[in-house]
Amino acid sequence: MADLSGEASIEIAAPPERCFAIAADVERAPEWQGAMRGARALQRGGRPVLVETEIDALVARVTVLLRFDYDEPAGLSWHREGGDLKGLESGWRFAPAADGATLATYGLDIRLNRALALLRKGVRGPAEARVRTLLVERPLEGLKRVVEGR
Numbered sequence: 001m002a003d004l005s006g007e008a009s010i011e012i013a014a015p016p017e018r019c020f021a022i023a024a025d026v027e028r029a030p031e032w033q034g035a036m037r038g039a040r041a042l043q044r045g046g047r048p049v050l051v052e053t054e055i056d057a058l059v060a061r062v063t064v065l066l067r068f069d070y071d072e073p074a075g076l077s078w079h080r081e082g083g084d085l086k087g088l089e090s091g092w093r094f095a096p097a098a099d100g101a102t103l104a105t106y107g108l109d110i111r112l113n114r115a116l117a118l119l120r121k122g123v124r125g126p127a128e129a130r131v132r133t134l135l136v137e138r139p140l141e142g143l144k145r146v147v148e149g150r
Contacts, residue, residue, distance in 0.1 A: 006136035007107035014147045016094035016102045020073040022147050023092045026051055032146045034138025037061070050081065064088055087111030092143075106139050 012019055023029075026048045030036045035055050041048035042065075051066050064083035070076045077091030093105040144150075 003112040004110040004135065005108060007105060008136050008140055009103055009105040010140040010144055011097055012102045012104050012144045012147050013100075014102060015100055016073040016096055019092075019094045019102045019104055019143065019147055020075070023094075023143060024070060024072070024076055026068060032142035034142055035135050051078075052083075085110060085112060104140060104143060106136060106143075108136055110135075 022032075024047055027039050027041055030039055036053055037056050038052075038054040039048075040052045041050070042052055043050035047068070047070055049068055051068060053064050053066055055062050055064060062084035064085050065081045066078040066088070067081045068076060068078045073094060075091055075093040077089070079090075080086075080088035088108075088110050090108040091106075093107075095103045095105075097103045
């Protein structure tokens, strides 16, 4: 069971292939993603497959080792292989929408380690909602801004 989870969608004025290309450039994601402060590929299979990330979730900075899977242009997903969290599963889905646009959906499920779970108890309510917004909605807004060239 996830400690923090969420899913949200946004329409982007570009085809799924363009959305996928930006989202799959994992090492550049910290430029627009929101909470991600760093991403360094440790293994490649053409694209980054194993990536060390640093995430700033307002209440704590965490380092997480993520394994990526790509399904071009429909989306990409990743899950935790190591690091400060107990578990993390996340990903993008891109579906064609009207007039050549894309419905981009971002989902996230996080399981906190014991220390972060204790810290979370002190940030229930509005602070927890801000963390969820940062981790789920900001990536959507950032991808839309970059893809649409704003």
